[in-house]
Amino acid sequence: MTGLQLSREELLKAYRLMRMIRVFEDRVSAEMASGDIPGNTHLYAGQEASAVGICLHLSESDRIASTHRGHGHCIAKGCDVDGMMAEIFGKDTGICRGKGGSMHIADLSKGMLGANGIVGGAPPIACGAALTSQILGRNDVSVAFTGDGGINQGTTAESMNLAQVWKLPVIFAVEDNGFGEATASSFVVAGEITKRAEALGMAFAKVDGVDFFAVHEAAGEAVERARRGEGPTLLHIETPRYYGHFSGDPDNYRTAEEKAAMRRDRDCLPRFRRRVTEAKLLGLDELDKVDAEVQAAIDQAVASARSAPQPALSSLTTDVYVRY
Amino acid sequence: MTGLQLSREELLKAYRLMRMIRVFEDRVSAEMASGDIPGNTHLYAGQEASAVGICLHLSESDRIASTHRGHGHCIAKGCDVDGMMAEIFGKDTGICRGKGGSMHIADLSKGMLGANGIVGGAPPIACGAALTSQILGRNDVSVAFTGDGGINQGTTAESMNLAQVWKLPVIFAVEDNGFGEATASSFVVAGEITKRAEALGMAFAKVDGVDFFAVHEAAGEAVERARRGEGPTLLHIETPRYYGHFSGDPDNYRTAEEKAAMRRDRDCLPRFRRRVTEAKLLGLDELDKVDAEVQAAIDQAVASARSAPQPALSSLTTDVYVRY
Amino acid sequence: MAQKSFRQALNEALHHEMRRDPNVIVLGEDVAGGSGASGQKDAWGGAFGVTKGLLGAFGPSRVRDTPITESAFVGAAAGAAMTGLRPVAEIMFVDFLGVCFDQIFNQAAKFRYMFGGKAVTPLVIRATYGAGTRSASQHSQALYPIFTHVPGLKVVIPSSPYDAKGLLIQAIRDNDPVIFLENKVLYDTVGEVPDGAYTVPFGEAHIVREGGDATIVALGRMVHFAREAAEILAAEGIDCTVLDPRTTSPLDEDTLLEMAEETGRVVIVDEANPRCGMAADISSIIAEKAFGALKAPIMKVTAPHTPVPYAPNLEAAYIPDAKRIADAVRKAVAFKRS
Amino acid sequence: MAQKSFRQALNEALHHEMRRDPNVIVLGEDVAGGSGASGQKDAWGGAFGVTKGLLGAFGPSRVRDTPITESAFVGAAAGAAMTGLRPVAEIMFVDFLGVCFDQIFNQAAKFRYMFGGKAVTPLVIRATYGAGTRSASQHSQALYPIFTHVPGLKVVIPSSPYDAKGLLIQAIRDNDPVIFLENKVLYDTVGEVPDGAYTVPFGEAHIVREGGDATIVALGRMVHFAREAAEILAAEGIDCTVLDPRTTSPLDEDTLLEMAEETGRVVIVDEANPRCGMAADISSIIAEKAFGALKAPIMKVTAPHTPVPYAPNLEAAYIPDAKRIADAVRKAVAFKRS
């Protein structure tokens, strides 16, 4: 189990990020329910090990392109949590100055090329970032996140072919949470997702997305492959989706039992805690301390988002062009 | 070799259609070169065994959706050759009243849903025709033609997934002539084309598109599978493309030797003649008679297209809507 | 007459037509919802509940949850329409047209013309449009100008529950491809809707209100703001006609020109972006064909030339409102040739 | 100055900029041609020969033949632009926008706004447009109104070899996504083109000809017909200004309004379909902002509301020409308020 060879600092970082995502999402859900957040969000809770297991391999010059369910990817890639929360609250201090909202969080300086409201929107963009790396002779990699729903979108198929024929340093991280909205993936995804990579001659792996270490290991191999110039990899990551499709979704297409079992049996956080404490790599007290710090950080993020000013009305018409 | 069990009439029909396509295309090429035909055409010469091997299984209520290289599919599906030639000449007697031209030849009454100027345009449409058949409880099948270039287009990938999850009675006929325009398919098509079907759990076959009997046999199985309600099939048909991408293309990205060898070694017509005469199913005289008849028919088609009237100018604004 | 919501009006139209004609089918992402899952079937009935109940009434062959592949299922709907069905395909947000536009504008819209008049393509594509739900740049656009630009498409934008039902029934019975656009913010608005089936014809504008001083032309949600503005102005002694074209393609030019000529002043309200938008389109028709009657510049009240912002205050500023409309009318009324 | 073709002018622009800036890359279907084949490399240099020679000069890393997957490579170009390159992507025919529109209008065009001003996306998408080559409905459209409608895009339509080169260099150096549209029929037209690099700024209309009786606004190929019409009319004593906006987004409103005010009569020529088209757009700006100076209806000369037909005689009737333009000007000049 290679992941267990991570340093204490790395393990703590991984745990902190996963916990940060979970607490962030649970809090956004609560704030949405109480009507304090405008619009609509898609929560990443349950899928934390995927974003963190992958992004832990990446530096700021590596890039990711994300989905409508992007909060977790943003946090894992190092976006400022205060800025994210303020963005979701639609405030001027938001990471996108309140213009983007939940579905368009981005921070190019961190290599986060944007959440994306369009299913299948990210893969071509991630290929583009990989192309930049390849043409400029850097060894940065990029990651395209997509869901089990997005795997069917033509843009994803096209991007996989392009990445393979150009040997682009890109990873297709397919987060399979079993659903596209209210429709089960078994109903709409033909065949095996990994075989779509295999058919192109592309490297692939299927991993348990509840297991941080499994994701981390598979992602590490994919990242190294890409950095070596050996082209793309598809990662099929099976993961639960804790909330409904969007916050507010009654989620009644899953039985109460199914949902309870999912939360009980498929939670990356206790699994991680058990692993690292059993292996005596971290102590429970350390982990609990992280939990408390994260909780405080999110409380703080919400408080400052709440009190932050709205964007100036004049900003409505700025940032359309660099120059017009 | 099941194909050889075809009746004499069927064999003669197959040969006549293949020869008709060849002579039609050679003639269009000549007329284009002499400037008598407006616009631009993509010639099907060399690929005849594919269209005919497939369409021989189809009746008028079965449907096909075609490509920019559609003349062969049209002829094989029973479109009127005079009307086609007149269409290409841009005349009022054309099969589309001169409004469509080479890239938009269609005859819905024959189940020919249109050539298509958009690479990847046909597969969704063919799925739609198959959906009609499925919902109305008919056992008609439909065929989506695409090239090795079009296999990469997102619409094709999406359609294959849709067809597979809905078990649509549709066949994806991938005519692999080794090129998309001037670019070799080896340069742009990742992996194995049949594996793209396999990855979806879709039935598939790879056949030599120079061999009418091989195509006919594989297509027969696919059509039967579809009629039985067992869903789609992908046929990967390897075939030469005799002319350049479009008529007028200097085709200098292939060496003279390669082109000569292709025409010498990979011609479905002599191959067919040899097979049926060796098996004593048809006589050379019969085949030659077909050749002469076809030649006369094409001469006639050109003559009448040439002398036909242009469309009335008033037709510019008709047929946009059924009613507006 | 019964009071019903815009959503319910649409739902009734679908029920009527599916009952009436077995060739009508409905397909799209989660038009039922719950397919393949352990829990409730027909869990969503569309992201906005418009198709709720169809699955139970008409079964999974005619009510289909699709993969998230708009090109494939919209194109399949076009192919099905050309071969005998009357599909109603749902694109959840019109903003997604970018992933399937070819099948709409190069295929469905052009079949008939390219094929010399032989194809009939009775296809309806329903989609939501519009800002106001804090859904940001990729889920809030209007985009009807793009469809209106395309020959071969018809484009419908109902503003009331009554029109929604009648226009949708017309769309389904119509033999041409129809883009049917529903403003998300209107779903819960309520109005009188007959229980039975009826049609509202295409290309016939609705004169919402008559007044001699100016004509306000508005579509969809903007009709409500136009009416509001007209009421504000009436209190000031400015009497406005409010005209709702209801369909942008075909467009009821006759009524438009008639009202422009009667009032001599025209303000056009358009939730879409301004460049090559509907306001521009309608303005140009009037500027060419009713010029002689004009007493003032033709004013446009539109969204700015920007994407739709997320922050509630910015989004509110993005969307035209009664105040901006009233201001434009006042400006037109005050105009004096120099 | 040397006489060069429109094609050569574009080719020179690409050579200049690729030499000047190693971050400029070119990608598209057969922009080289012959990749992976047995024969000549750089066999096509693009379907219309515009990118010929780039492969030899700059190599296969920077000049890339792509798979036929416009969404993937246009989207990749957008992603590359956002991360440091300056890609020039070629969509062979603008008619193919339907298979990749999302990556253009929802992604590249909106990055900057959605991300609160942080993204810079120096992307150029070159595409051919226009009727006149008997290429029928799916290979002959204009479609620039659709791009012009989209905030975040710039749209360029050169009419002369000189402008073609200067505008393309500007497009490549520009930091926003630019849609650069080349009329196929103009490729072989010839004009004076300096050998060196120069830019033609965006948003500055070109006054092709000055005359006091009417202003003809025209774009791309239509500029030539407008000039022709102006000559016919001059012989009749009607003196026209011909104005070529050169870019539709940004649009040089100032010059447009100035000329409209000076002449009081405006005819707008647009090869696109009429509904929500460029003629409508420009007309509406004048009708709102220069109304007081107008002496006649603003006339539009456009393609009809139909797809592009194949038959040569129908296609010729589809495209606006000098005769129709001259007729419209005569009508405007003859107009009397009743």
Ligand SMILES: Cc1ncc(C[n+]2csc(CCOP(=O)(O)OP(=O)(O)O)c2C)c(N)n1
């Ligand atoms: C092109 C497009 N089609 C449809 C949608 C609406 N939509 C948003 S999320 C979603 C489901 C996506 O499923 P999946 O890819 O599995 O991601 P998940 O939501 O499960 O994370 C859909 C259909 C969209 N945003 N974009």
Ligand SMILES: Cc1ncc(C[n+]2csc(CCOP(=O)(O)OP(=O)(O)O)c2C)c(N)n1
């Ligand atoms: C969407 C789209 N992109 C590009 C083109 C231009 N084009 C026409 S045919 C062709 C090559 C198609 O290759 P393939 O599918 O192998 O068919 P073939 O020409 O070999 O029969 C291309 C790129 C097009 N018509 N449509």
Ligand SMILES: [Mg+2]
């Ligand atoms: Mg999912």
Ligand SMILES: [Mg+2]
């Ligand atoms: Mg090919």
